[in-house]
Amino acid sequence: MLKDTKYSVLINIGFDPKEIQIYLALLELGEGSILEISKRSKVNRASIYYIIEGMKQKGYVSHLKKNSGYVYMPTDPASLLSRQKSRIQDFEKTVPELNRLMSQNEKHTFVRFFEGIAGVKILYADTLSAKTEILSYANSREIRDHWIDYDAEYVAKRIAKKIKLRGIAADDEYGRQVQNGDKKSYRETRLINSKKLKFRDEINIYDDKIAMASFGDDVFGVIIESKALTETQRSIFEMAWEFSSQ
Structure with a gap:
């Protein structure tokens, strides 16, 4: 039930299913290379390169150069929540004009x-x-x-x-x-x-x-x-x- 709740909530705020698998894997890992993320998330390694670039643009993950490659880190869930609240507040300010x-x-x-x-x-x-x-x-x-x-x-x-x-x-x-x-x-x-x-x-x-x-x-x-x-x-x-x- 908890898994279903997490998935449905993340879908509702804009994640797609593969992004959810990767994001949850990174939350468990703390940080990880493409190979580590692939093993934990069960997402094909070749697909992760493409998916994670989109997640970076959306602000779901960040990356850091480490040794000879990159490691990826999940955005703090509290930061995602703050961002959603900010969007709602912006929309609330716009509603009167849209109604007009x-x-x-x-x-x-x-x-x-x-x-x-x-x-x-x-x-x-x-x-x-x-x-x-x-x-x-x-x-x-x-x-x-x-x-x-x-x-x-x-x-x-x-x-x-x-x-x-x-x-x-x-x-x-x-x-x-x-x-x-x-x-x-x-x-x-x-x-x-x-x-x-x-x-x-x-x-x-x-x-x-x-x-x-x-x-x-x-x-x-x-x-x-x-x-x-x-x-x-x-x-x-x-x-x-x-x-x-x-």
């Missing part, structure tokens, strides 16, 4: 698909970034049947972030239970006759996004990011809100 460029085009539309309850949880996590209130059509029972800790894992986080939610739900046992908890949940719920409101899905409208989660036989979710579509759905919600009971 994206927002200039009102016609852009992005669609993301999420599979299974694990995917749907990622979808809900996106709603926690909402800068506007969340407008929601919800089947209060379905979400909690599929996500047992929904209130603790999601609702509590939304409350902590003080993201207000206005929701329309079926007037049934679950809907009334949710409505009774509105005051402490930073939420306002209105109920509609459960015979007229028949759906197993949930729709959340926020920012310029529409997040839809389906809890039928196949659990999946979709986020559509479109200013035009979101404005339309927001208007439809407001009409439904006006005619729903308080």
Whole structure:
């Protein structure tokens, strides 16, 4: 398991499989010649010359002339971590500008698909970034049947972030239970006759996004990011809100 973890982490930060074998071998050796690295890593000696040049350019290894040849040393993992943190910080500084460029085009539309309850949880996590209130059509029972800790894992986080939610739900046992908890949940719920409101899905409208989660036989979710579509759905919600009971 530890080996799998090390490999997956190094892959995620940019190593390829052969580079990982060489890097881990060097960590164990401390330093080594091409021959020593080949023996420890099980990578063909002829291939190492080419691979290790690329690793030097990426900053994964360094080298030192010793006696009649060169020895290679791995970059300290802490240095690699520091470099990754620096890159993340640089990217975070750039995100507002990238978002500004994206927002200039009102016609852009992005669609993301999420599979299974694990995917749907990622979808809900996106709603926690909402800068506007969340407008929601919800089947209060379905979400909690599929996500047992929904209130603790999601609702509590939304409350902590003080993201207000206005929701329309079926007037049934679950809907009334949710409505009774509105005051402490930073939420306002209105109920509609459960015979007229028949759906197993949930729709959340926020920012310029529409997040839809389906809890039928196949659990999946979709986020559509479109200013035009979101404005339309927001208007439809407001009409439904006006005619729903308080």
